[in-house]
Amino acid sequence: MAYDKSIAAFEEAYRVIPGGVDSPVRAFSGVEGTPPFIERGEGGYLYDIDGNRYIDYVQSWGPLIFGHCDADIEASVIEAVKKGLSFGAPTTVETELAEEIVSLFDTIDKVRFVSSGTEAVMSAIRLARGFTGRDDIVKFTGCYHGHSDSLLVQAGSGAATFGNPSSPGVPADLTKHTLLATYNDIESVKQCFADSKEGIACVIIEPIAGNMGLVPAEEQFLKELRALCNEHGALLIFDEVMSGFRASLKGAQGITTVKPDMVTLGKVIGAGMPVGAFGGAKEIMAHLSPEGPVYQAGTLSGNPVAMAAGLTSLRKLKSNPALYVELGNRAKKLMEGFKKAADAVNVPMVTDVRGSMFGFFFSDKPVRNFADALENDQKLFAKFHKGMLDRGVYLACSSFETGFISTATTDAMIEESIKAAYETLKEITA
Numbered sequence: 001m002a003y004d005k006s007i008a009a010f011e012e013a014y015r016v017i018p019g020g021v022d023s024p025v026r027a028f029s030g031v032e033g034t035p036p037f038i039e040r041g042e043g044g045y046l047y048d049i050d051g052n053r054y055i056d057y058v059q060s061w062g063p064l065i066f067g068h069c070d071a072d073i074e075a076s077v078i079e080a081v082k083k084g085l086s087f088g089a090p091t092t093v094e095t096e097l098a099e100e101i102v103s104l105f106d107t108i109d110k111v112r113f114v115s116s117g118t119e120a121v122m123s124a125i126r127l128a129r130g131f132t133g134r135d136d137i138v139k140f141t142g143c144y145h146g147h148s149d150s151l152l153v154q155a156g157s158g159a160a161t162f163g164n165p166s167s168p169g170v171p172a173d174l175t176k177h178t179l180l181a182t183y184n185d186i187e188s189v190k191q192c193f194a195d196s197k198e199g200i201a202c203v204i205i206e207p208i209a210g211n212m213g214l215v216p217a218e219e220q221f222l223k224e225l226r227a228l229c230n231e232h233g234a235l236l237i238f239d240e241v242m243s244g245f246r247a248s249l250k251g252a253q254g255i256t257t258v259k260p261d262m263v264t265l266g267k268v269i270g271a272g273m274p275v276g277a278f279g280g281a282k283e284i285m286a287h288l289s290p291e292g293p294v295y296q297a298g299t300l301s302g303n304p305v306a307m308a309a310g311l312t313s314l315r316k317l318k319s320n321p322a323l324y325v326e327l328g329n330r331a332k333k334l335m336e337g338f339k340k341a342a343d344a345v346n347v348p349m350v351t352d353v354r355g356s357m358f359g360f361f362f363s364d365k366p367v368r369n370f371a372d373a374l375e376n377d378q379k380l381f382a383k384f385h386k387g388m389l390d391r392g393v394y395l396a397c398s399s400f401e402t403g404f405i406s407t408a409t410t411d412a413m414i415e416e417s418i419k420a421a422y423e424t425l426k427e428i429t430a
């Protein structure tokens with residue numbers, strides 16, 4: 001494939017935008033080549049400015065469960081646009097979307113809308129701290145909760161330890177209240193509770209981790225986590241910004257029996273428009289301004305155009321629950337195909353699927369936490385990514401990301417992708 005126009009566009013962007021991109025992972029730093037600049041999407045396909053067509057398994061990093069340019073979502077957005085882009089005043093569409101969410105999640109009595117997942121999680125953490133009167137929080141190494149200061153703490157040695165900022169510009173004073181635990185390891189969480197002098201406000205977790213590759217939490221672990229939070233009076237927050245409406249209609253909560261105190265949502269909830277949300281029990285949400293003292297606000301929060309997109313998307317999902325079985329079957333077919341292609345060239349691979357989410361690692365052992373994930377063969381992944389791209393298959397450009405199936409991803413696209421995987425793996429291992 002020719003990428004000449006994208007290469008030129010990237011150079012031009014580089015001159016005026018740091019790294020040429022508005023979100024770092026888009027730069028293809030971890031893989032080979034330069035990022036295709038996208039001209040448009042259509043159903044399950046992306047088209048770049050060189051005229052190349054790709055089967056899209058990134059789907060704007062999760063939001064597009066109906067693929068690109070879904071007619072119903074598009075129509076509702078255009079209708080909303082004609083009424084005005086933003087009012088900074090209440091609209092009924094916010095209530096309608098809130099009602100859909102509340103009726104879907106028995107853990108959510110009230111929900112507030114924001115404009116990104118980052119904002120949703122940042123606000124939920126503030127509310128948890130305000131509600132409990134405690135400062136310390138626990139997060140898991142390898143889980144991503146957006147880029148707000150106190151959550152931008154990654155792996156230290158993997159052991160439970162007080163967090164160090166993982167970015168310059170984040171004062172240690174802001175992350176010293178963030179304690180790190182190991183995913184799927186309850187002892188590490190107990191250690192955090194033991195280490196915290198003033199008590200833990202909340203434990204935040206991706207119940208199906210999607211930001212260290214796809215790594216689901218084990219049911220027993222979640223149960224023990226719930227019990228531990230109860231014992232210590234800490235809130236349990238499920239960050240379902242990615243897994244919400246993706247792993248199932250109810251996200252991870254459609255799979256596990258464990259119930260969180262608060263939930264954060266994003267991505268699919270906006271169907272490609274900037275929307276995030278956080279919600280929970282009414283006793284907790286009552287602490288939020290203007291009902292309560294915990295401040296949180298946003299000029300464009302609950303934006304009517306974004307709400308219209310989210311509402312249409314959610315209603316479509318709710319009216320067709322069997323859809324997740326179909327998406328899951330296609331995801332399984334894709335992963336089985338990749339696995340067989342890897343077997344054929346004796347390359348170790350582990351795969352997983354949760355609803356419309358899929359993940360694979362070039363690794364010879366199961367991945368249960370971030371340390372395991374780090375052991376995947378990233379060099380091989382980089383070559384695989386490039387080979388697949390050249391064959392018209394657009395995979396996330398990092399081995400630590402999750403892939404997505406949309407309703408526009410056809411069986412023929414899955415088959416074509418598996419064929420590309422065979423060819424690519426043969427080529428890069430020759």
Ligand SMILES: *Cc1c(COP(=O)(O)O)cnc(C)c1O
Pocket residue numbers: 115116117118119121144145146147206210211239240241242243266267276
């Ligand atoms: C994407 C993501 C976020 C951040 O959402 P943004 O809209 O990118 O700010 C937070 N948590 C999880 C689990 C995510 O996957």
